[in-house]
Amino acid sequence: MNEASTPAADAGPTPTLLSQRERILDLLHRLRLHHELLSLRRHGSLGAHASIVLAVDPATGIDFDDPHPALHAAVGDVLSVRGRIDGSDLRFVCPVVGPSRIGGRPALRTELPTEMAMLERRAAYRVRLPVDAGITAATLDGRQGLELTDLSHLGAGAQAGRSSAIEPGDLLQLRINLPETRVDTAAEVRSSRPAGGGLRLGLRFAGLGREARQRLTQAIHRIERQLIRHARGLR
Numbered sequence: 001m002n003e004a005s006t007p008a009a010d011a012g013p014t015p016t017l018l019s020q021r022e023r024i025l026d027l028l029h030r031l032r033l034h035h036e037l038l039s040l041r042r043h044g045s046l047g048a049h050a051s052i053v054l055a056v057d058p059a060t061g062i063d064f065d066d067p068h069p070a071l072h073a074a075v076g077d078v079l080s081v082r083g084r085i086d087g088s089d090l091r092f093v094c095p096v097v098g099p100s101r102i103g104g105r106p107a108l109r110t111e112l113p114t115e116m117a118m119l120e121r122r123a124a125y126r127v128r129l130p131v132d133a134g135i136t137a138a139t140l141d142g143r144q145g146l147e148l149t150d151l152s153h154l155g156a157g158a159q160a161g162r163s164s165a166i167e168p169g170d171l172l173q174l175r176i177n178l179p180e181t182r183v184d185t186a187a188e189v190r191s192s193r194p195a196g197g198g199l200r201l202g203l204r205f206a207g208l209g210r211e212a213r214q215r216l217t218q219a220i221h222r223i224e225r226q227l228i229r230h231a232r233g234l235r
């Protein structure tokens with residue numbers, strides 16, 4: 001990336017530059033799958049415009065939802081795009097192709113980026129789980145069931161029921177039910193807040209053995225591949 005095409009990075013850690021086409025497509029599909037909010041700027045302009053990715057096609061490019069406020073961009077204008085995914089800052093640039101429509105909705109089409117800058121903010125990459133993923137955990141005594149909302153080899157986000165009395169600092173003995181395997185681990189409750197008629201929990205795993213961590217990491221990779229295939233309309 002040259003100066004005109006590279007999004008400026010914040011002072012501090014150096015972002016990772018991604019240039020592999022398949023990796024870029026995977027990230028774009030995940031942005032679409034999770035409806036991640038993005039900030040779009042026309043190169044040389046100070047105004048930011050909010051949008052999401054509606055469609056990704058290797059042949060035609062990216063279709064962004066009609067930006068708000070309205071973005072007046074001509075064919076060939078360069079857009080700087082910034083967002084967050086899995087706790088990381090993601091930046092890239094892409095030339096405007098022109099207006100389009102996706103499912104009857106007005107959209108703005110751009111070319112695919114040739115590079116992305118990704119700056120890790122979390123200690124571990126987390127997979128965000130869709131609401132219908134059915135990835136669950138339960139305390140070993142069977143008294144508490146949890147629905148996992150995101151997952152990494154270091155911890156997880158979870159939704160507990162309305163009657164739960166879980167508090168930050170609690171140590172839970174969990175069995176995590178994953179595709180093709182299950183993992184038993186202790187988990188410290190790092191945060192707890194009301195959400196969705198129950199409690200949204202932030203969990204950090206404790207004492208996870210090497211073999212269990214390896215099985216957990218492999219399961220996370222399988223889940224991610226399934227989500228990407230689903231986003232691409234594949235089985």
